[in-house]
Amino acid sequence: MKLTPKGQATRRRIVDGAAEYLRGTEPGAVTLDDVLAVTRTSKGQMFHYFPGGKEELLLAVAQEEADRVLIDQEPHLSDLGTWEAWTAWRDSVVARYHAQGRSCPLAALMDQVSSTPGAAEVVTELLRQWRARIEAGVVTMQDAGRISADLDAARVASAFVAGIQGGVQVLRATGSTDQLEAVLDLLIDYLRKA
Amino acid sequence: MKLTPKGQATRRRIVDGAAEYLRGTEPGAVTLDDVLAVTRTSKGQMFHYFPGGKEELLLAVAQEEADRVLIDQEPHLSDLGTWEAWTAWRDSVVARYHAQGRSCPLAALMDQVSSTPGAAEVVTELLRQWRARIEAGVVTMQDAGRISADLDAARVASAFVAGIQGGVQVLRATGSTDQLEAVLDLLIDYLRKA
Numbered sequence: 001m002k003l004t005p006k007g008q009a010t011r012r013r014i015v016d017g018a019a020e021y022l023r024g025t026e027p028g029a030v031t032l033d034d035v036l037a038v039t040r041t042s043k044g045q046m047f048h049y050f051p052g053g054k055e056e057l058l059l060a061v062a063q064e065e066a067d068r069v070l071i072d073q074e075p076h077l078s079d080l081g082t083w084e085a086w087t088a089w090r091d092s093v094v095a096r097y098h099a100q101g102r103s104c105p106l107a108a109l110m111d112q113v114s115s116t117p118g119a120a121e122v123v124t125e126l127l128r129q130w131r132a133r134i135e136a137g138v139v140t141m142q143d144a145g146r147i148s149a150d151l152d153a154a155r156v157a158s159a160f161v162a163g164i165q166g167g168v169q170v171l172r173a174t175g176s177t178d179q180l181e182a183v184l185d186l187l188i189d190y191l192r193k194a
Numbered sequence: 195m196k197l198t199p200k201g202q203a204t205r206r207r208i209v210d211g212a213a214e215y216l217r218g219t220e221p222g223a224v225t226l227d228d229v230l231a232v233t234r235t236s237k238g239q240m241f242h243y244f245p246g247g248k249e250e251l252l253l254a255v256a257q258e259e260a261d262r263v264l265i266d267q268e269p270h271l272s273d274l275g276t277w278e279a280w281t282a283w284r285d286s287v288v289a290r291y292h293a294q295g296r297s298c299p300l301a302a303l304m305d306q307v308s309s310t311p312g313a314a315e316v317v318t319e320l321l322r323q324w325r326a327r328i329e330a331g332v333v334t335m336q337d338a339g340r341i342s343a344d345l346d347a348a349r350v351a352s353a354f355v356a357g358i359q360g361g362v363q364v365l366r367a368t369g370s371t372d373q374l375e376a377v378l379d380l381l382i383d384y385l386r387k388a
Contacts, residue, residue: 158372158376167356
């Protein structure tokens with residue numbers, strides 16, 4: 001669906017409002033009527049922008065949460081050209097997930113839309129972009145001679161993404177960021193020694 | 195409940211049968227009657243061993259799946275005293291999760307019992323034991339002078355657990371073991387250089 005600028009703004013207002021509301025409650029318990037009330041949207045408007053109803057709206061919110069994962073790591077994630085930047089990025093990742101704690105808006109949404117077409121791509125694309133930005137950082141450091149050119153930047157980036165995912169998963173299970181910090185510190189230490 | 199040896203054997207037969215059945219289907223779609231039929235258990239017997247019904251049975255199966263996660267990594271995981279053992283362990287972890295692919299019996303069960311008392315402890319305890327065994331391996335290598343004594347073995351073990359969790363999570367999302375392999379290889383390479 002091609003939207004006018006005004007239509008895009010309205011759609012964005014609905015998604016933003018729904019995202020904020022869903023962050024404070026269990027997505028599984030939320031009805032479309034709740035979202036209509038919170039975002040002050042009429043049913044007709046909602047189905048104009050989200051013909052697929054609740055599932056399509058939740059998927060749009062999941063996409064926004066996925067975008068936010070990367071945005072929250074900026075400006076560091078796109079600028080990993082010095083060791084200071086790597087440390088600042090590491091701290092921003094830990095702070096983000098520390099603040100989030102056991103709850104993970106994106107995971108809660110994915111549980112709801114797991115069988116919706118396009119849902120898997122939201123996560124796959126997030127992981128792909130995340131990896132690409134870390135890889136770009138490693139390459140920048142290699143070009144500057146700060147990391148050995150022998151390292152496979154793509155593989156290093158994959159290890160970081162896996163480590164962060166796992167650290168967050170452990171955080172959600174145990175409430176502690178220890179593992180997330182351990183894996184980030186070890187991998188950065190690995191880069192420093194390479 | 196204190197069980198006689200015969201009672202323990204019966205309980206085990208039910209859990210094993212249910213575990214095998216649940217590996218081939220969606221736990222959410224399974225009824226207690228299905229499990230009774232598959233395990234040839236009477237309703238009276240089932241409630242004798244699992245007074246809490248389906249939830250208690252699923253939790254027992256989750257515990258068995260959690261135990262299996264560690265058992266599948268043996269004999270390597272408890273014997274990480276040489277680099278060959280670390281490589282063999284790494285290969286066994288990758289092979290296990292490669293065979294499992296996108297499905298994860300433990301995660302599927304945890305989705306079902308997430309609000310059951312004791313469910314969180316199944317995962318927390320699994321992660322704790324996993325970390326402890328890796329830590330013991332690092333300490334053994336340090337005692338043998340193969341890894342620098344300066345490394346914090348507990349922290350290294352935490353990084354491995356986080357890395358594996360994340361690698362498996364990415365595998366479940368994308369179907370690829372690349373990230374799991376990348377993070378294991380990097381962390382082992384880190385140990386070799388330390």
